[in-house]
Amino acid sequence: MDPNFSYNFPALRGKQAEKEYFVVMCPLKLIPKIFLFDEEEVPPQYRSQRILNKSRVPDITNYIVDQSKDYVFSSLTASIDGEIQFTPFTDEPNFKDLGKLSIALDSRFLINDGQHRRAAIEEALKIMPELGNETISVVFFHDEGLERSQQIFSDLNRHAVNTTxxxxxxxxxxxxxxxxxxxxxxxxxxxxxxxxxxxxxxxxxxxxxxxxxxxxxxxxxxxxxxxxxxxxxxxxxxxxxxxxxxxxxxxxxxxxxxxxxxxxxxxxxxxxxxxxxxxxxxxxxxxxxxxxxxxxxxxxxxxxxxxxxxxxxxxxxxxxxxxxxxxxxxxxxxxxxxxxxxxxxxxxxxxxxxxxxxxxxxxxx
Structure with missing residues (x-):
């Protein structure tokens, strides 16, 4: 894969249910650019979760801006429909899952978990562009055709329990x-x-x-x-x-x-x-x-x-x-x-x- 026509992230490779996934650190300024909204404009066959509740976004945005020195976010989870390539940094057995993840620029990214955080990050960057170089962890699943996205969302939320x-x-x-x-x-x-x-x-x-x-x-x-x-x-x-x-x-x-x-x-x-x-x-x-x-x-x-x-x-x-x-x-x-x-x-x-x-x-x- 030509590195000039791909996104390249330092990444950790893991395996669940005999399928690989990757954890990367993604700059906040890149989040609004590469992730699709899972909204009305996304065709139903590609829609992986519920419609965005826009009323939640301002509260999360204010949290980021007001606590810009002290905010905490959990990982986003996303599916990739496109060519990917993982290259280990070393052949040492203990570090073979540490490497570079390359993703073709024409790939489609779809958030399975974290769409409200994604929307809030976009709004916060409009107010404080200096946050753009900070990072958030993203868990990527390779999902050609985005056929598994709906199931991923279901599985991620099946056992989720909100705190009281x-x-x-x-x-x-x-x-x-x-x-x-x-x-x-x-x-x-x-x-x-x-x-x-x-x-x-x-x-x-x-x-x-x-x-x-x-x-x-x-x-x-x-x-x-x-x-x-x-x-x-x-x-x-x-x-x-x-x-x-x-x-x-x-x-x-x-x-x-x-x-x-x-x-x-x-x-x-x-x-x-x-x-x-x-x-x-x-x-x-x-x-x-x-x-x-x-x-x-x-x-x-x-x-x-x-x-x-x-x-x-x-x-x-x-x-x-x-x-x-x-x-x-x-x-x-x-x-x-x-x-x-x-x-x-x-x-x-x-x-x-x-x-x-x-x-x-x-x-x-």
Whole structure:
């Protein structure tokens, strides 16, 4: 193969299922030039995976640009339809799989895994062209006619399991709200003992009271900011004060901490053991901070006087749980529950809140 009419990469050669594959380091500036989008313009017979979700690209692009000194990407996986040639650098048996991969310039490249990263890299290079000489590892499979591309995509994703949002929060050392959430969990004894740090939902028999993502979502709702936003000192103070006050104002939580009742039993008899409850509480606290900045914590302490039990259908049926007693956590039920809590602690409702609450009887919760 003429090196003047080919792409040439230092490469490692491997073998899976009796077929060779190659791992190369590819400059970022080359990624948009050689890889086809697996999009509508690619004929269906060559389309190897789902259509690009363009809404995901800006977030990944911002990640590259904002963390240009600290970003991390896993390998792209691609198929090559064209002539290739691998030339070992040496004949030594231990190094025979280290060499140069030459790929004909007229070859077709198709990404099997990593199309959103590819699109984000292209957008990031428009903003920061200096990133072009940095590299990303690419795993190449030789696939003449691109007949195996769809199967490669299927095989790569068959056993893939997304990490839970709780794990994402636990391992995130960049997002300020994640850091603050973990700090609060570590500092407050009840949360430290009874927070599930990995799973996003609690099983019926879980010994934990809340999941880390429940606490994080409540914090986002409290300060009304998105993931990745910068926090002010006031934000941090309000979040810490909210949790300290709340943990001292829920009698059922004190019973759990004192081992008078198990988290399992609490979930069965009370809405106070649900993620819906703490997000509704955060919604209430946010309103209180806006309307009564000097006395908002005093209103939170009134939570002690509220009957959170599921048997209290007057307050929670059609709001926190449906006709069958099932709790459904969504923005609609969270808002309905927050509105009811406001009434119970003596906060005057707006006309909009009154109308919203009155509509619940005609809605399916």
């Amino acid at each position: 949002s709780s794990i994402g929060i636990l391992y995130d050392h960049r997002d300020q709200l994640s850091l603050l959430t973990k700090e609060i969990v570590e500092e407050i004894p009840l949360l430290k003992r009874y927070t599930e740090m990995e799973k996003t939902s609690l099983s019926k028999n879980s010994p934990k009271l809340l999941a880390l993502n429940h606490i994080y979502n409540a914090n986002k709702r409290l300060i009304n900011k998105k993931k990745g936003a910068l926090l002010t000192e006031e934000d941090a103070f309000n979040i810490k004060t909210f949790w300290l006050t709340l943990c001292n104002s829920i009698h059922e939580w004190e019973q759990v901490f004192n081992k008078e009742i198990s988290p399992r039993d609490l979930r069965m008899i009370s809405i106070a053991g649900q993620g819906l409850f703490i997000e509704a509480a955060a919604e209430v606290a946010r309103s209180l901070i806006e309307q009564k900045p000097d006395t908002w914590t005093a209103y939170l302490t009134k939570f002690k006087d509220i009957d959170w039990s599921r048997s209290n259908e007057k307050d929670w049926k059609g709001r926190a749980f449906n006709e069958n007693g099932r709790i459904l956590k969504n923005n609609y039920t969270i808002r309905l529950t927050a509105i009811r809590i406001k009434s119970l602690i003596g906060i005057k409702l707006t006309k909009e809140e009154k109308d919203f609450d009155q509509q619940r009887s005609s809605m399916n919760v």
